[in-house]
Amino acid sequence: MTTPRDPMLSMLSALSAEVGKQGEAMKAQSERLGEVEATVLDVGKRLKRVTEEPKEPPVPVWSxxxxxxxxxxxxxxxxxxxxxxxxxxxxxxxxxxxxxxxxxxxxxxxxxxxxxxxxxxxxxxxxxxxxxxxxxxxxxxxxxxxxxxxxxxxxxxxxxxxxxxxxxxxxxxxxxxxxxxxxxxxxxxxxx
Structure with a gap:
């Protein structure tokens, strides 16, 4: 004989499994965001190097x-x-x-x-x-x-x-x- 608690336990178990899946998905997204953040920081560093003043003066073109x-x-x-x-x-x-x-x-x-x-x-x-x-x-x-x-x-x-x-x-x-x-x-x- 089933008790009213059995469907609730099944639902809680299914909900717990879904929360676990969502947690894994969020963890994967977080890792991906970390990779994107590292890429953005790298691009920012490269842009900074390109836009900084040159270490040596530019080569003049004579007039x-x-x-x-x-x-x-x-x-x-x-x-x-x-x-x-x-x-x-x-x-x-x-x-x-x-x-x-x-x-x-x-x-x-x-x-x-x-x-x-x-x-x-x-x-x-x-x-x-x-x-x-x-x-x-x-x-x-x-x-x-x-x-x-x-x-x-x-x-x-x-x-x-x-x-x-x-x-x-x-x-x-x-x-x-x-x-x-x-x-x-x-x-x-x-x-x-």
């Missing part, structure tokens, strides 16, 4: 048109050294795009200056990373060299006393570089 004589002297020295010591030495195929008179072409000077700044950002800073290096090698270097080669094509084919493509290192002294830089510096305003 040759507005440089005074002192800045231009520094820029000419840095650019000519970079073209000779880095571009031509590390990337010898670049020599095919250059002509001994590259420095006489303002558009080529701008191209090479921008390429040097991009190279410095990709390789020369403490926070340089592989993606920047790969982008420089795959995108910036070939694109710039194609444009430079096109810009200097007339100097190779017209009779401007410029030599054809040189497979050897392009030496600036033989092409009047010093005189050209001195004339350029004489035309610029004095430093403030």
């Amino acid at each position: 040759w048109a507005t440089m005074d004589a002192d800045k231009a002297a520094e820029a000419w020295a840095a650019l000519s050294a970079w073209v000779r010591d880095v571009l031509q030495e590390r990337y010898p195929t670049s020599r095919a795009a250059l002509a001994p008179c590259w420095y006489k072409h303002t558009d080529v000077v701008e191209e090479l200056s921008a390429l040097m700044a991009a190279w410095t950002r990709a390789f020369g800073l403490a926070d340089s990373a592989p993606p920047g290096a790969i982008e420089w090698l795959d995108r910036w270097l070939p694109g710039c060299l194609r444009r430079v080669e096109t810009l200097l094509q007339r100097c190779r084919t017209d009779n401007f006393r410029h030599t054809e493509r040189l497979p050897a290192l392009v030496e600036l002294d033989a092409t009047g570089f010093g005189d050209w830089v001195m004339a350029d510096l004489a035309e610029r305003p004095d430093a403030p």
Whole structure:
């Protein structure tokens, strides 16, 4: 014979089982929320690193048109050294795009200056990373060299006393570089 308590016990037992299931579900949700919270904190840390001030100053892109004589002297020295010591030495195929008179072409000077700044950002800073290096090698270097080669094509084919493509290192002294830089510096305003 069943007593009125038997259905109540069955109901309480079923309710207890359901509460147990709900407790397990809540525990799983709590664990998942913990994982989501950890992910959100990680993303927040990464965003903070990206938005913080850089540890090193940004690489400047020169404005040759507005440089005074002192800045231009520094820029000419840095650019000519970079073209000779880095571009031509590390990337010898670049020599095919250059002509001994590259420095006489303002558009080529701008191209090479921008390429040097991009190279410095990709390789020369403490926070340089592989993606920047790969982008420089795959995108910036070939694109710039194609444009430079096109810009200097007339100097190779017209009779401007410029030599054809040189497979050897392009030496600036033989092409009047010093005189050209001195004339350029004489035309610029004095430093403030």
